[in-house]
Amino acid sequence: MASSSRRRLSFVDFPDPQVWHKLIEYAEVTITFTKLITDFTNQWAKICFLASSQLHQLVSDFRKKTETEIRDKCHLRGRMYDLWESLLLESELESQSLKKMACLMEKEICTPLASFITNKSVELSINRQHRCDLHEILGTSHAIVQDLQEGYATIYNDSGVTPEFHHAHNQYVIELVGANGLLSKYQYYVLPQLLQGMEQSQIDVIDTVCQNLQLFASLIENYHEQRHRSFASFVVTSTTTDPNEELENYICSINESGGEPSTPPINIEFEIFHSPVNKLTTYDSRLQHLSPHTTEQLIVYAAPIIQSQLSLRCRETAERLKEVKKEKSALLAVVNKTLTKHHQQHEDQQQ
Known part of the structure; x- marks a missing residue:
């Protein structure tokens, strides 16, 4: 104060x-x-x-x-x-x-x-x-x-x-x-x-x-x-x-810019299976150029080796064929699912 x-x-x-x-x-x-x-x-x-x-x-x-x-x-x-x-x-x-x-x-x-x-x-x-x-x-x-x-x-x-x-x-x-x-x-x-x-x-x-x-x-x-x-x-x-x-x-803009009404189907080219018999035939054709005596000696000495390698190759080929079939089935399932989805989206867009 x-x-x-x-x-x-x-x-x-x-x-x-x-x-x-x-x-x-x-x-x-x-x-x-x-x-x-x-x-x-x-x-x-x-x-x-x-x-x-x-x-x-x-x-x-x-x-x-x-x-x-x-x-x-x-x-x-x-x-x-x-x-x-x-x-x-x-x-x-x-x-x-x-x-x-x-x-x-x-x-x-x-x-x-x-x-x-x-x-x-x-x-x-x-x-x-x-x-x-x-x-x-x-x-x-x-x-x-x-x-x-x-x-x-x-x-x-x-x-x-x-x-x-x-x-x-x-x-x-x-x-x-x-x-x-x-x-x-x-x-x-x-x-x-x-x-x-x-x-x-x-x-x-x-x-x-x-x-x-x-x-x-x-x-x-x-x-x-x-x-x-x-x-x-x-x-x-x-x-x-x-x-x-x-x-x-x-992705839709890419599809629209391409002028296509829908997504084109996917074509998959699988690898072709080559039989070992063909390779053996090719090998035999090369042996024909050799002399008969030399050919007989090669067959005698190489027969066990060829037989074992052929058996091993056949087993590997069979196993690989099974794996290819599995991969093919899985890939086809994915492709079919994708095609179904795109087809459904296209129908929804048209509606």
């Missing part, structure tokens, strides 16, 4: 010339601080302009790459391509938002603050000069009063009370009253007004700095809110993508 009823201190409470330089220093520091904030905002705006330009160029380059490296080779479409286009669009909007925020910073903060700093610097120089001029005037008045007082005292000591003494006395009293009146006006009217003006100027500086800092934060907040909503919508859209549906749509 006591603190609320206490009178607020003011610049007027410090009229002493020894405190004057502290008030001047405070005013200079606040103006310098305002200039610092202006430079910071200006640098921030330049960075936003640069980022906007680079991001715009990046989007432009990748749009060209998409056309030359993707779209020209394959007419890509569907959700995947739409999401990519949405991302490029969001990046372009990001570039425009950065540029817009930079323009607002320059227009709403940098330019007004620069003008404000100039005005306050001029105002501070005027206040400083007024105080110096007033001190100079008071010093001159004091010197005049001192001279008249010394002349008045000298005449009195030399001549006593004479007409010259009365004239000097009157001049001294008039100048003394004028100097005291000037000092009174200065002390009780001029100096308080000067100090109040300086105080109000500092209040304006502090208020302007705080308002511009709040405006700076508000611009960034609005920018991030807008971009957050936009990117949040993009994220929600991208999470609903079904890769299976995407691939199926592409």
Whole structure:
């Protein structure tokens, strides 16, 4: 309660010339601080302009790459391509938002603050000069009063009370009253007004700095809110993508682009089974070119080996034939199932 009823201190409470330089220093520091904030905002705006330009160029380059490296080779479409286009669009909007925020910073903060700093610097120089001029005037008045007082005292000591003494006395009293009146006006009217003006100027500086800092934060907040909503919508859209549906749509587009009403049947060419008897016949035909004596010797010595190899080959062939039959049955089942599915889809599309 006591603190609320206490009178607020003011610049007027410090009229002493020894405190004057502290008030001047405070005013200079606040103006310098305002200039610092202006430079910071200006640098921030330049960075936003640069980022906007680079991001715009990046989007432009990748749009060209998409056309030359993707779209020209394959007419890509569907959700995947739409999401990519949405991302490029969001990046372009990001570039425009950065540029817009930079323009607002320059227009709403940098330019007004620069003008404000100039005005306050001029105002501070005027206040400083007024105080110096007033001190100079008071010093001159004091010197005049001192001279008249010394002349008045000298005449009195030399001549006593004479007409010259009365004239000097009157001049001294008039100048003394004028100097005291000037000092009174200065002390009780001029100096308080000067100090109040300086105080109000500092209040304006502090208020302007705080308002511009709040405006700076508000611009960034609005920018991030807008971009957050936009990117949040993009994220929600991208999470609903079904890769299976995407691939199926592409396959359907291939079928439609081919001009065929339905998927053509699949013809599978299986490997032909070659009997080992044919190989033996071929081997016998080569033996016919040999002499009868040599042939008989080869048959005698090679008969056990040929018989064992032939038996082994027959067993391997029989096992392989069983495996081929199993693979054929499984493959035919898959093919029939696929054909039935495509035929059903085609009938559904026609209906």
